[in-house]
Amino acid sequence: MNSLYHFYLTFNPYLNQGNEADYSQAHEFYDLLRNVVNENPQNTCFWGKMISKDRDARVDIPSLQKVFEQNKSLQFSTHLYITDFQNLWVGKIKSISEVLPKGAHTLSFYKDKKVEVWFEIEDFILLEHGHNNTASRIRDFQINNEYSNLEITSLSPFTTGVKYPCIIEDKRFDQFFDEMDAEESSHLVLKENPNIHRSSTQQVTRALNNYIFPEDLYAKMPHAAKLEIETAELDILEKRHHNIHKIAFSYLKALEIVLNDIIIHHLKKKNLASDFFVDLQSSPPKILLSNSRSDTVSLQSFNKHFSLNQLLYFVENCIKHNHPDFKKAFSEQKELIRFLAKDFTDIIKSNSLIEIRNAIAHGEQESVSIKDAMAVRNIILGVGTPGLLTQCYFLYEKEKYRHHIEVTEFNQVVQNKNKLKLVG
Numbered sequence: 306m307n308s309l310y311h312f313y314l315t316f317n318p319y320l321n322q323g324n325e326a327d328y329s330q331a332h333e334f335y336d337l338l339r340n341v342v343n344e345n346p347q348n349t350c351f352w353g354k355m356i357s358k359d360r361d362a363r364v365d366i367p368s369l370q371k372v373f374e375q376n377k378s379l380q381f382s383t384h385l386y387i388t389d390f391q392n393l394w395v396g397k398i399k400s401i402s403e404v405l406p407k408g409a410h411t412l413s414f415y416k417d418k419k420v421e422v423w424f425e426i427e428d429f430i431l432l433e434h435g436h437n438n439t440a441s442r443i444r445d446f447q448i449n450n451e452y453s454n455l456e457i458t459s460l461s462p463f464t465t466g467v468k469y470p471c472i473i474e475d476k477r478f479d480q481f482f483d484e485m486d487a488e489e490s491s492h493l494v495l496k497e498n499p500n501i502h503r504s505s506t507q508q509v510t511r512a513l514n515n516y517i518f519p520e521d522l523y524a525k526m527p528h529a530a531k532l533e534i535e536t537a538e539l540d541i542l543e544k545r546h547h548n549i550h551k552i553a554f555s556y557l558k559a560l561e562i563v564l565n566d567i568i569i570h571h572l573k574k575k576n577l578a579s580d581f582f583v584d585l586q587s588s589p590p591k592i593l594l595s596n597s598r599s600d601t602v603s604l605q606s607f608n609k610h611f612s613l614n615q616l617l618y619f620v621e622n623c624i625k626h627n628h629p630d631f632k633k634a635f636s637e638q639k640e641l642i643r644f645l646a647k648d649f650t651d652i653i654k655s656n657s658l659i660e661i662r663n664a665i666a667h668g669e670q671e672s673v674s675i676k677d678a679m680a681v682r683n684i685i686l687g688v689g690t691p692g693l694l695t696q697c698y699f700l701y702e703k704e705k706y707r708h709h710i711e712v713t714e715f716n717q718v719v720q721n722k723n724k725l726k727l728v729g
Contacts, residue, residue, distance in 0.1 A: 308450070308474055309376055309379070309381055309474065309475075309478070310372045310375075310376070310383075310450060310452075310472050310473065310474060311372075311383055311384040311385070311386060311472070311473055311474070311475055312369065312372075312383070312384070312385045312386065312398070312424070312470040312471070312472060312473070313385075313386045313388075313443075313446055313460070313469070313470060313471050313472075313473045314354060314385065314386065314387050314388075314469050314470045315387075315388055315389065315390070315469060316329075316330065316331070316387060316388075316389055317389065318330065318331070318389040318391070320414075321333065321414055327391075329389055329391075329392075330412060330414050331387055331389065331392065331394050332501065333412055333414065334350060334352060334412055334426075334429065335394070335429055335431070335494065335501065337350055337410065337411075337412060338350045338410075338426065338428075338429050338494050339494050339495060341410050342428075342491075342492050342494055342495060343495065346491050346492065348410060349399055349409075349410065349425050349426060349427045350409075350410040350411060350412075350425075350426050350429075351405055351406075351409050351410065351411040351423045351424065351425050351426070352385065352387065352396065352411075352423070352424045352426055353405070353411065353415050353418070353420035353422070353423050353424075354420060354421055354422045354423075354424075354469065354470055355415070355418050355419060355420050355421075356419050356420075356421050357419065358418075358419045360419070362403075362421035362422075363421070363468075364421045364422045364470065365452070366401060366402075366403055366422055368452050368472070369401050369422070369470070369472070370401050372452070372472060373398060373400075373401055379606060380483075380606055380608065381480065381483060381606075381608060382397045382398070382480070382481075382482045382483050383397075383398045384396065384397065384398070384475070384481070384482075385397075385398050385424050385426065385470070386432075386443075386446070386473070386475075388439060388443065390436060390439055390440070390462045391434075391435070391436060391439065392431060392433065392434050392435075392439060393431075393432045393433040393434075393438075393439045393442055393443065394429060394430065394431055394432060395429070395430055395432045395481060396424065396426035396427075396428065396429040396430075397426065397427050397428040397429070397481075397482040398424055398425065398426060398427075399425040399426065399427040400424075400425040401422065401423070401424055401425070402422075402423050402425070403421075403422060403423070404423070405420070405423050409423075409425075411423075422470070427492075428482050428492045428493050428494050429493075429494050430481060430493045430494065430496075430498065430528070431498055431500055431501050432481075432528055433528075434500045434501075434506075435507075438524065439462075440461060440462055441524050442524070443460045443461065443462070444459045444460065444461060445459075445475055445476045445477045446459070446460040446473040446474070446475060446476070447459060447460070447473060447474050447476060448460070448467070448471060448472070448473055448474075449474070450472055450474070452472045453471065453472060455467065460473070476574075478570055478573055478574050479527065479528065480608050481493065481528060481529070483608035483609070484529070484565070484608055484609055484610050496532070497536060498532060499535055499536055499539050500535065505539055505542060505543060506535055506539060508542065509535055509538045509539050509542055510523075510535065512538070512542075513534065513535075513538065517686060517687055517692065517695065518694070518695060519706065519709045521705075521706070522695065522698050522699075522706055522709070525698060525702075526563060526566070526694075526698070527562050527563070527565075527566050529558075529559075529562050530558075530559040530562040530563050530566070530694075531559075533555040533556070533558050533559040533562070534555065534556070534559050534686070536555060537551075537552040537555040537556060537682070540552055549675050549678045549679060550665050550670040550673060550678050551665075552678065552679075552682055553661070553665065553673070553677075553678035553679070553681040553682055554662065554665045554666070556681060556682050556685040556686060557613075557658060557661070557662040557665075557681065557685070558662075559685065559694065560613065560658075560685050560693055560694060561610065561612060561613050561616075561662075562610065563694055563697055563698075564613060564616045564645075564697070565610050565611060565616065567641070567697055567698070567701045568616055568619070568620065568645075569604070569611065569616075571634060571635070571638075571701075572604065572630075572631075572634050573604075573605055575633075575634045576605075577630040577631075577633060577634045578603065578604040578605040579603050579604070579605045580630050581593065581594065581603070581604035581605075581630070582594075582595070582596045582601040582602065582603060582604060583601060583602050583603075583604055583607040584598070584600070584601055585600055585601065585602060586600050589611075589612060589615065590607070590609070590611075591615065592604060592611065592615065592619045594622060594623065594626055594628055612659075613653065613658070613659055613662070614659050617645065617649075617650055617653065620642065620645050620646055621646060621650075624642070624646055638700065638701055640700045640703065641697070641700035641701050644696065644697075644700050645697075649693065649696075649697075652684065652693065656680070656681070656684060658681065658684070661673050661677070661678075661681060
């Protein structure tokens, strides 16, 4: 598969005078897009890359458009990552132009400012909030492509010599806007994100990091999964509990997103998804181990999420047929695959998690008691029991996270002390 390139920009939040602290032009842009999309789902907003009035425009717009068209031909969205190093936002690009079209929606902020390129944005989300999370996430961006003479394996807030907008690859291969479920709203910008307007979210994430997910493991999770978890936990923290079934459903969706991440995304990142195929005629689409029909597409180019049931069947099928590419992709995650095929599957089946997800999704909450709904949260999050989410990631990158669940340095420290005593 050809590489997917995206665009990365920085901006100065202090140029947006007149607003309260911490309300940057990115926050204002988010609110504007949310409002216009609410009026009409076809509406978009334009984000501009500004330069000083005494400078000449130097952005290579044809190269940006070439990247956009290449991604489009692969049926993937092109992302515009925007950061002030306090927060990281990402937009779905619809078009790129040198001139702002007449009647286009944009911020009044741009009035009388010189803009060298305009990005038409049709969807927009806050990806990370806080200096540490933002710095950690942009480390996943690298520059190594035909459009730049730079070769940078990992960007940081201190990277210099970069011309913006720069063309980057996202090593996480996140596909925020392409993987939306049919049951979700048409835009992610319309989806509630407590990190944007509610300060209590920081308390939730601190509690999650201290008691459930170590910070480095939590950073590994897809944005969509974290959003489901944080929204559910905020409901519990604020003692609103207005919809226990919605909380359970959020955790079931988070588990589904994580499973797609560690199975499907892993195959794609290893460039081993091309020999698997998706049957578009079945509902929902099925993953096939071979291509015996003309109405299939490569798994590498398919960008929608699969359900828990589909993923577990896929893993079982690959093991049963000893599929060489699956075996190669997960050669370092054998424990994870054994866990998914046995213990994980047993927990899912014995607790009817797939049936509960379907019942809640189809408005049949009355068949799921409040006690059962809370048990779903506990099983997945890990309250009083090993959580499915943490188990998946611990086994996915066992050596990386081993120090969180095993004492690994004490014996070495004791040995070093004893050696010093002998020398003394």
